Each structure stands twice: as C-alpha cells, then as structure tokens.
Amino acid sequence: DTAVSQTPKYLVTQMGNDKSIKCEQNLGHDTMYWYKQDSKKFLKIMFSYNNKELIINETVPNRFSPKSPDKAHLNLHINSLELGDSAVYFCASSRSPPGEQFFGPGTRLTVL
C-alpha cells in the first residue's frame, strides 16, 4: 500500500543525457511537489502542482520540466543533464488546503 511511489529509485547517467523520474500517489491528494536534496542533505522545493496546474516554480533551470498528467501523477523530466544535477529528488503530496506532506522514497540521480 505505497502512498507515494517514485521510479526509478536509482538513476545513473552520463552528462548531456535526458532522463525522467515518475511519481504517483494513491492518497487522493490534489497537490504534489518535487524537492531536491543536495549532497549536504539540504532540501529545497523545486515545483508544485495543484490539480494539474503549476503553482510553484522555484527558479529551477528550464532544463527541468515537470508534467502532471492527472492529480495522482507528477513526473520530472530533465534535459541535458549536468554534473550539478546529481542529487536525491523527492516527490511529495498533500491535500489542499495544504496539510502535512507525505514523501516518496526518493530517486538518487548520479550524473557522470
């Protein structure tokens, strides 16, 4: 009964490649988020979607493009991967108005 799931869990790729991370939640929430955790464990919001509409875009390079096909899914596509993109990416969801956020297990992205 996974509440928020992400695939893949690990992603190792070369610089310049394009990759996607998928997120799904079965909690019936209508708001979903992407966070990035850097090598120093610092967590920062990247994007948020409410009812498939982008509501937060925190000055993330436009190589990052989120897509929400429906309320239960929020995917993250990254073009032209750079070394600095190596991080753990967490998806999260909450009800609206905002309640506690439930996080997915994270996707560890390593760019070589």
Add this chain to the structure above:
Amino acid sequence: AQKITQTQPGMFVQEKEAVTLDCTYDTSDQSYGLFWYKQPSSGEMIFLIYQGSYDEQNATEGRYSLNFQKARKSANLVISASQLGDSAMYFCAMRELTTDSWGKLQFGAGTQVVVTP
C-alpha cells in the same frame, strides 16, 4: 535569508535518554505550520509531528513532542526515551500560509542524531 535554523549539526544521545533538537524560524506570517521529519540512513522522509501557529497546546505524537515557543519563534523537537532506531537526520520545516506559498515546505539544514547503547 534562511527561514529555518537548526544550530546543532550533530548530537550523540544515550539510549533511553531524552534529547531536544533545536529549531528557530523566521516569518512575518501570522498563519504558518511547523513540521519535523526524520530521515534514516535508508533515505526516506518520515513525517513526525506538526504544530500550527494558532495551536495553543504543544503537539505530541507518542515519544515525540514539539516545544512551541511562539514569541521566541522556536519549535524544538523532544524525543523521549531514545531508541537505537531513532538514529537519523532530523529536519525542521515551515510552511507559510500566504497565497503564493501554496504549502511549500522550507527546511532547515538538519541535525544528525546518533543514539548509543
């Protein structure tokens, strides 16, 4: 400017003892929420406890309690009767309920807790 400050990068605590993790926050909002999350070495983020800015009583969840001092803008987490499984990174986070925040969480740098036998 950093909105959430956790001044303790790391702490050791003995099993069965209580430990207090410090968190101070900075906001001009009247309505906000404070959260604590636990991140064990396996990497997942586990929600522990929540305190709303209008809640008059301190939040408690099992062995976790939040010492909320609004005037001092602090929201310390107290873990009672520490267990070996409490060894993890602990993050304090804030959500400011302004119209352009939409619930995004702003995190502190975290405190690494190691529980020793």
